[in-house]
Amino acid sequence: xxxxxxxxxxxxxxxxxxxxxxxxxxxxxxxxxxxxxxxxxxxxxxxxxxxxxxxxxxxxxxxxxxxxxxxxxxxxxxxxxxxxxxxxxxxxxxxxxxxxxxxxxxxxxxxxxxxxxxxxxxxxxxxxxxxxxxxxxxxxxxxxxxxxxxxxxxxxxxxxxxxxxxxxxxxxxxxxxxxxxxxxxxxxxxxxxxxxxxxxxxxxxxxxxxxxxxxxxxxxxxxxxxxxxxxxxxxxxxxxxxxxxxxxxxxxxxxxxxxxxxxxxxxxxxxxxxxxxxxxxxxxxxxxxxxxxxxxxxxxxxxxxxxxxxxxxxxxxxxxxxxxxxxxxxxxxxxxxxxxxxxxxxxxxxxxxxxxxxxxxxxxxxxxxxxxxxxxxxxxxxxxxxxxxxxxxxxxxxxxxxxxxxxxxxxxxxxxxxxxxxxx
Amino acid sequence: xxxxxxxxxxxxxxxxxxxxxxxxxxxxxxxxxxxxxxxxxxxxxxxxxxxxxxxxxxxxxxxxxxxxxxxxxxxxxxxxxxxxxxxxxxxxxxxxxxxxxxxxxxxxxxxxxxxxxxxxxxxxxxxxxxxxxxxxxxxxxxxxxxxxxxxxxxxxxxxxxxxxxxxxxxxxxxxxxxxxxxxxxxxxxxxxxxxxxxxxxxxxxxxxxxxxxxxxxxxxxxxxxxxxxxxxxxxxxxxxxx
Numbered sequence: 001x002x003x004x005x006x007x008x009x010x011x012x013x014x015x016x017x018x019x020x021x022x023x024x025x026x027x028x029x030x031x032x033x034x035x036x037x038x039x040x041x042x043x044x045x046x047x048x049x050x051x052x053x054x055x056x057x058x059x060x061x062x063x064x065x066x067x068x069x070x071x072x073x074x075x076x077x078x079x080x081x082x083x084x085x086x087x088x089x090x091x092x093x094x095x096x097x098x099x100x101x102x103x104x105x106x107x108x109x110x111x112x113x114x115x116x117x118x119x120x121x122x123x124x125x126x127x128x129x130x131x132x133x134x135x136x137x138x139x140x141x142x143x144x145x146x147x148x149x150x151x152x153x154x155x156x157x158x159x160x161x162x163x164x165x166x167x168x169x170x171x172x173x174x175x176x177x178x179x180x181x182x183x184x185x186x187x188x189x190x191x192x193x194x195x196x197x198x199x200x201x202x203x204x205x206x207x208x209x210x211x212x213x214x215x216x217x218x219x220x221x222x223x224x225x226x227x228x229x230x231x232x233x234x235x236x237x238x239x240x241x242x243x244x245x246x247x248x249x250x251x252x253x254x255x256x257x258x259x260x261x262x263x264x265x266x267x268x269x270x271x272x273x274x275x276x277x278x279x280x281x282x283x284x285x286x287x288x289x290x291x292x293x294x295x296x297x298x299x300x301x302x303x304x305x306x307x308x309x310x311x312x313x314x315x316x317x318x319x320x321x322x323x324x325x326x327x328x329x330x331x332x333x334x335x336x337x338x339x340x341x342x343x344x345x346x347x348x349x350x351x352x353x354x355x356x357x358x359x360x361x362x363x364x365x366x367x368x369x370x371x372x373x374x375x376x377x378x379x380x381x382x383x384x385x386x387x388x389x390x391x392x393x394x395x396x397x398x399x400x401x402x403x404x405x406x407x408x409x410x411x412x413x414x415x416x417x418x419x420x421x422x423x424x
Numbered sequence: 425x426x427x428x429x430x431x432x433x434x435x436x437x438x439x440x441x442x443x444x445x446x447x448x449x450x451x452x453x454x455x456x457x458x459x460x461x462x463x464x465x466x467x468x469x470x471x472x473x474x475x476x477x478x479x480x481x482x483x484x485x486x487x488x489x490x491x492x493x494x495x496x497x498x499x500x501x502x503x504x505x506x507x508x509x510x511x512x513x514x515x516x517x518x519x520x521x522x523x524x525x526x527x528x529x530x531x532x533x534x535x536x537x538x539x540x541x542x543x544x545x546x547x548x549x550x551x552x553x554x555x556x557x558x559x560x561x562x563x564x565x566x567x568x569x570x571x572x573x574x575x576x577x578x579x580x581x582x583x584x585x586x587x588x589x590x591x592x593x594x595x596x597x598x599x600x601x602x603x604x605x606x607x608x609x610x611x612x613x614x615x616x617x618x619x620x621x622x623x624x625x626x627x628x629x630x631x632x633x634x635x636x637x638x639x640x641x642x643x644x645x646x647x648x649x650x651x652x653x654x655x656x657x658x659x660x661x662x663x664x665x666x
Contacts, residue, residue, distance in 0.1 A: 017537055028525060329521045332482060333535035333582070334510025336503050417482050421521060 018343050022350040036315045037355030039308025040400060044356045044393045046301035048363025048385070051392075053370050054294035055384035061290060063380045065283055071246050072147070073253055073278045075101075075239040075260070080275040095235035096264065096273040099223065102141075102239045104263055109241070110255040112248035116241040117147040120226050120233065126219065127192040128180045135176050136218040137193060139226020147242045150215075155187040155202030163222045166229065170198040174206040174216040193221070196229050208378060249278045305396060308355070309404040316348050316408035320415075327412050328420025337413040344412045348405025349398055356397025360390055427494045428455035429589060429621055430479060435488035437474055437644075448474045450644040451488065456623065458589070461616040463624045463632035463652075466641035473594065475641065476625045480515060480592045481508040493589070510538050514583030518595035520575040522567040522582075528554060529563040532581045539586065553581035557611060573604025580611055590621045597631055606658035609634045613658065630656065 026033040078094035102118045120139040125132050142160045145151055158169050170191065177186055186200045198221065207215035227233050243252045253276050260274050320327070327340060335343075364385055374381035437449040448471045456462055466472040477483035478490065481500070490498045492512070500508065514535075522531045532550035541549070554560055557577040567575055576596060583591050593612060597605030613634060616622050624635050632638050633656045640648035 017543075025525070325521065326523055329523070330534070331506065332480075332509060332515050332521075334506055334538040334586070336506040336538070338503075339538060418477055421517065 015342065015346060018346040019350060021343075022347040025347065026351060026354065032315075033351060033354075036312060037308075037351050037358070039311040040305065040352050040355030040397050041308075041359040041362065043301065043305030043308045044359025044397055045363040045366070046304050047298055047396070048360055048389055048393055049366050049370070050297040050301045051294070051389040052363070052367035052383070052385050054290075054297055055386070056367075056371055056374065056381050058287070058290040058294065059382040059384060060374070060379055061286060062283060063382075065279060065286060070279045070283070071243045071249065073241045073243055073249060073256065073276060075105075075241075075256060076275045076277070077235065077237070077273070078275060079271050079273055094273075095233070097236050097239060098234065099227075099236055101260055101263055102236065105239065105241065105256050105259050108255075108259050110248070110251050112244050112252050113255075114242045114244050115143045115146045116239065117141045117144045118223055118236040119238045119240070120223060120231060120236055121218075122226070122231055124194050124230065126176070126180065128189070131180055133176055133179045135173075136213075137170075137226060137230060138218055138220050139223040139230070140220055141223055144220065147240055150207060151205050152202040153205050154185075155200070157202055157220070158222050164224055165222075166224045167222050168196060168198045168225060168229070169201045169222065171202040171204055171220040172200060173204050173218045173220075175214070176217060176219055177203045193219070194230050246280070249280065253278060302396075305400060309352075309400040312348055312352055312400065313404040313407060316344065316405055317411065319347075320344065320408050320412045323412075324415060324420045324423040327415050328417050328423065331415070331417035332421060340413040341406075341409045344409035345402060345405045348408070349401035352397045352401030352405075353394065356394050359397070360393045363393070364390075426457065428491075429458045429460075429493060430456040431489075431491040432479075433489040433491075435475075435478070435485050435490060437471070437478060437483075437486050448644050449478075449485075452641075452646055454639060454646060454649060456621070458621055459616070459619050460637060461613070461622045461624070461635040463626060463635035463638045464641060465626055465629065465632040465638050467627055470641045471644040472625050472627075472641050476592050476594055476623065479590075479623065480513050481505045506538075510535065511586065512589045514586065514588035514591040516576065516579050516583045516591065516593040516596045518598040520567070520572075520579045520599070522575055522578060524567050527564045527566055528559060528570065528578045531567065531578055532585055535582060535586050550581070550585055553584050554578070557581050571604065572600045573607055576600060576604070576608050577611065580608070580615075584615070584620075590623060591615065592623050592625065594625045595627070596624070597626075597628075605631075609656070610658040634658065 075097065077097040078092065099118060102116055106113065106116045118141055121136055123134065124137055125134050126137075142158055142163045145157050152171060153174075155171070157171055158167060161167075162169055170193070172180070172186060180186065180191065181189070186203060189200050190197050191200060192198070204216070204220070221230070223236070227236075241252060241256065243249050256276050257272065260276075261272065264273055266272065330340060330343075367385055368383060371381050371383035431454075433453055435449055435452040436447070438445055438447045440446075452475065464472045464475060474483065478485050481497070482505070484500075484505075485498060488498070489496060492508070497508065523534070526534070529547065529550050532554055533546045536546040536549065551560070551563060554563055557580055559574060559577055559581070562570060562574060562578075567578065570578065576599075580591075580596075583593075591612075596608050596612070600608060609631070612622055612624070616636075622635070624632065626632050633652050633654070635652060636655065637651050638648070639646055
């Protein structure tokens with residue numbers, strides 16, 4: 001056997017012996033070992049939870065957006081920067097978008113626009129005899145069902161004639177129906193919204209939470225009715241168009257912009273007084289925001305790991321002090337400095353790795369618990385535990401053992417054997 | 425004439441710091457042959473322990489020559505010194521220096537951790553040696569559960585485990601009652617009878633007289649080097665026999 005091969009053999013045997021011996025040391029003083037690794041356990045656990053919960057929350061947000069439909073293009077009143085939100089989203093009332101704008105887009109826009117709907121909304125108390133329910137009313141068009149890809153489960157939705165003719169008809173969301181009518185049949189009954197009688201003509205399919213709104217806790221009335229009778233306005237809050245294929249979205253956006261600029265009399269170079277956004281753009285922007293947020297949270301959680309690392313270094317330094325006589329003995333019986341370094345490094349790595357494994361297991365369990373609670377509460381929360389986060393957790397814990405173990409290990413190896421042997 | 429196992433020429437040792445230079449050994453010359461049982465005797469502060477540390481490759485000399493098995497080993501590097509300790513030297517210390525968290529067997533196996541021996545072979549070798557010092561029934565006891573004499577016998581087994589060329593015993597009876605001390609001396613004498621080279625460091629004339637030869641050091645100088653006329657002999661019961 002060559003000198004190099006023998007050395008490799010010796011070192012590998014040394015590592016295995018050291019791991020076994022470290023394990024024995026850890027298991028002999030369980031409470032102390034546990035406290036030593038607590039910082040790493042908490043740090044790794046925090047990183048795993050933040051990564052998993054972050055990914056879960058991200059999936060929830062993106063699912064919400066996707067559930068509205070990814071081949072939709074929205075038009076909001078007010079201008080906006082390239083990446084920024086339009087003023088109307090920030091709660092500023094902008095009245096530049098009108099019902100006729102929507103009709104014009106549908107009439108003159110590209111063939112790729114399959115259908116189009118418009119929205120206005122407000123909050124109001126709805127009365128049925130003595131029962132009052134505070135809810136959102138949405139004024140929209142007859143094409144709402146097609147654009148939003150939904151349907152009624154009882155009765156019918158309003159017609160185009162009703163949409164334009166200020167008809168006093170209302171379609172109830174599932175929750176509103178439940179609150180007002182319980183088991184009774186609501187179709188044909190009259191309810192009052194803002195002192196005006198409405199005839200219930202239908203009940204919407206249950207949809208749950210979508211687009212950050214509880215779709216079942218609202219009622220739908222024709223847009224003209226909402227504008228004239230309930231809100232006293234003549235603008236719309238949003239226009240939403242359904243495009244036939246995703247690849248036509250750019251065309252649709254361009255044609256919608258051209259029509260609206262023309263209708264609003266905007267000169268060349270003048271800023272749009274509306275904002276056209278496709279859902280895909282929204283998804284991209286939101287993904288990058290949630291990614292940044294996730295990274296930020298992981299960075300915060302990592303601080304716990306660094307603190308844990310210093311804890312390990314502190315304990316390992318005390319350990320070297322406590323075992324001075326042992327180090328002297330090991331040197332006296334032939335241990336080279338490199339063996340002592342290896343021994344103490346392995347001890348700190350075994351402690352941090354073990355802490356990492358416990359942290360990973362706890363992190364996964366808590367992530368599962370969070371996902372279960374979120375799912376129980378009705379959110380579309382995906383449980384995301386990536387192999388990458390487990391690998392990161394183990395890698396980081398080993399890395400911390402090596403980085404924070406090196407100073408104590410080197411201190412141990414530099415001890416003078418004779419003085420160390422005399423140490424009591 | 426056989427090559428001496430140990431030969432030192434004009435060996436000097438001094439410790440220096442920023443303020444002081446402390447001279448410990450002032451130029452020693454002597455030889456020790458294989459199979460000898462030598463006591464290095466001297467009062468506290470005479471330099472006998474420093475000499476043992478140099479001869480045991482735990483420390484380096486300042487000037488002079490140290491020849492071991494015919495090779496000049498005066499200027500070895502730290503790793504080379506460690507290798508010499510691992511292969512050629514066995515130590516028995518006054519305070520035993522056993523690892524309390526390890527069993528007697530594991531303590532004896534410790535020096536073999538730094539050799540290329542398999543675990544099975546290490547266990548076999550350590551078990552044999554503990555048997556030979558009469559502790560075959562105490563293999564898995566921790567040092568806390570052993571008497572002082574038993575602890576020192578474990579330490580002797582540990583010193584023998586790597587088949588050393590020399591066994592250094594530094595005041596091996598210093599922490600023992602007289603009976604246990606005599607039992608330990610008996611083991612050392614038996615080992616010497618079997619051909620092992622033993623260097624005993626002590627301040628007691630009576631203990632030193634268990635050896636065949638006494639090198640007496642006072643203030644870093646050899647003041648006497650003579651064969652022991654009337655050796656002290658101990659038996660296994662810890663009693664003196666003349």
